[in-house]
Amino acid sequence: MTSKIYQKNATIIDNFRINGGYYKLILATPEIADRIIPGQFVHIRINDKTDPLLRRPFSVHRVIKNKGKFNKGQIEILYGIVGRGTEILSKVSPKKKLDILGPLGNGFKIGSEYSTHILIAGGMGVAPLMFLAERLSKAKAKNPKQKIVVLIGAQTKRKIFCEKEFKKLGCDIRISTDDGSNGFKGRVNSQLTQILPLFKNQASMIYACGPEA
Ligand SMILES: Cc1cc2nc3c(=O)[nH]c(=O)nc-3n(C[C@H](O)[C@H](O)[C@H](O)COP(=O)(O)OP(=O)(O)OC[C@H]3O[C@@H](n4cnc5c(N)ncnc54)[C@H](O)[C@@H]3O)c2cc1C
Known part of the structure; x- marks a missing residue:
């Protein structure tokens, strides 16, 4: 099924720096x-200039649904500065508008028949997994036997995002850092290899987002 793609001038509600130099x-x-x-x-x-010419893609981190006339739907994006486009984006002020196109891409296929959902976030890959965890936790509210395990991997402690938010949703969190400043020392995929036997007899679905291992 194809769904409609919108091109909209979206008003910026906020655009601010968070920890680890991300926005x-x-x-x-x-x-x-x-x-x-x-x-x-x-x-x-x-x-609205020709430089940068191309649009930049960003995953949706969270969604605030429409709640009537004075509470219009919003999307949140978590991003880091890597080049010219994101540098310019970081300086755009609230109340201005941005031309956006979406929704794009296929999205995650949520396996509601699975009892364990394992989310693996490498670095900025945590961005779309928060939105996924929110959806999974709604399903979990109806079926409390479901388990949501989140593996968050980052270069260092300062670059770990959303730990509290995932906890609030009732997720089981495992942290790994490249430098060992928090949790397992090493890459998130190595931690996955280590914990996978724990889920051997459970119907599990793995969702991942991040750089190549
Ligand atoms: C489907 C999709 C979803 C994304 N979601 C997010 C998100 O939620 N948050 C976020 O911070 N970023 C996300 N990105 C990456 C983001 O689109 C890029 O960081 C951004 O386009 C860079 O634009 P720029 O003009 O700042 O950098 P450019 O000037 O275009 O690039 C600067 C440098 O970064 C490198 N680079 C650019 N894009 C990437 C990339 N995707 N991966 C690795 N290296 C890259 C370039 O090769 C270049 O060396 C996503 C990318 C894709 C394809």
Whole structure:
């Protein structure tokens, strides 16, 4: 099934720096907020000039659904500065508008028949997995036997995001850092190899987002 893709001038509600030198962008975009599913992304036109020419893709980190006239749907994006586009984006002020295109991509296929959901986030890969965990925790509320395990991997302690938020959703969190400053020392995929035997007899689904291992 193909779903409609919107091109909208979304108002920036907020755009601010969080820990680890990363940023959070909140956009008012009711149509996209209502339809986007975890793992899908939006394409953002950074400014109205021809440089940078191409739109930049960003996953949706969280969605705040439409709640009537004065509470329009919003999407949140978590991003890091890697080049010119994200540098410009980090300086865009609230109340301005950004031309966005979405929802794009297929998104995660949620395996509701599975008893254990293992989410693996490498670095900025945590961004779409928060949205996924929120959806999974709603399903878990109806079926409390379901388990959500989240593996968060980062270069160092300072770059670990959303640990508290995942905990609030009732997820079982495992941290790994490349430098060993928090949790397991090493890459998140090595930690996965270590813990997989724990789930041997459980129907498990693995969802992952991050750089190549
Ligand atoms: C589907 C999708 C979803 C994404 N979601 C997010 C997100 O939620 N948060 C976020 O921070 N980033 C996300 N990204 C990456 C983001 O799109 C890039 O960081 C951004 O486009 C870089 O633009 P720029 O103009 O700042 O950098 P550019 O000037 O375009 O690039 C600067 C340098 O970074 C490298 N680079 C650019 N993009 C990537 C990339 N995707 N991976 C590795 N190296 C790259 C380039 O090769 C270059 O060396 C996503 C990418 C994709 C494809």
